[in-house]
Amino acid sequence: MFLPLADMEILGLKDGDLVHITCPSRRKDTLALLFLSESNAEPQAILMNHICRKNLAAQVGDIVNIQIFNKAVNFSKIVLRKIGGFAPYATPENHEQNSLTEYFSNGYRPVCKNDLFEIKNQLGTMEFMITWSEPSSYGFVTPDTMIAIDW
Numbered sequence: 370m371f372l373p374l375a376d377m378e379i380l381g382l383k384d385g386d387l388v389h390i391t392c393p394s395r396r397k398d399t400l401a402l403l404f405l406s407e408s409n410a411e412p413q414a415i416l417m418n419h420i421c422r423k424n425l426a427a428q429v430g431d432i433v434n435i436q437i438f439n440k441a442v443n444f445s446k447i448v449l450r451k452i453g454g455f456a457p458y459a460t461p462e463n464h465e466q467n468s469l470t471e472y473f474s475n476g477y478r479p480v481c482k483n484d485l486f487e488i489k490n491q492l493g494t495m496e497f498m499i500t501w502s503e504p505s506s507y508g509f510v511t512p513d514t515m516i517a518i519d520w
Contacts, residue, residue, distance in 0.1 A: 370388070370404065370415060370418075371403075371405070371406035372404075372405070373410045373411075373413075373414070374406075376412065377403070380435060382435070383403075384403065384404055386402070386403045386437055387400060387401075387403070387441055387479055388400070388402075388435050388436065388437055388438055389436050389437075390417075390425060390434070391433065392425040392426060392427045392432075393433075393434060395426040395427065395431075397424065397425045397427075398425070400438060400441065400479035400507055403435075415433065420486055423485055424484050441507055441508045442504060442509070443477075443508060443513070443514070444503060444508045444509065444514045445503050445513075446514065446515040447480075447499055447501065447503070447515075447516055447517070448499070448502075448518075449497040449498065449500065449518050450500045450518075451497055451518065452498050453495070453496035468490045469516055473512070473514065473516065479507075479509055480499055480502075480508070480509075480510055481499070481508075482506040484498070484499050485497070485498050486499075
């Protein structure tokens with residue numbers, strides 16, 4: 370998620386902060402890392418990717434609340450459910466090994482329960498939802514997190 374510097378200063382946020390975003394009109398929330406947007410960005414405009422918007426069910430022009438989030442923990446286990454996409458030759462074992470491990474191994478990803486995310490690979494695009502997380506609902510998926518798939 371990207372925010373102009375002037376807005377970051379007003380909110381008391383800085384580049385790299387973990388923020389909790391809520392969309393009050395849709396009653397949805399998610400976590401995201403905050404980054405500084407380009408200098409020519411429109412004031413009071415948030416730039417977020419389509420997955421973040423999908424998790425919030427937000428449309429362009431919706432008002433969202435942003436707060437710093439300090440309570441994130443490293444997940445010990447998450448359970449995912451495949452909800453979309455098609456990969457004709459993917460089995461649970463090789464898909465988890467190849468795609469999910471790759472997706473989560475290149476950084477600490479902030480997520481919360483019921484978040485959606487997409488994984489693109491040579492077989493196609495798969496969409497997953499986090500259905501269960503341990504020890505809390507908000508946190509980071511780390512390389513040490515055990516990932517289970519509910520097919």
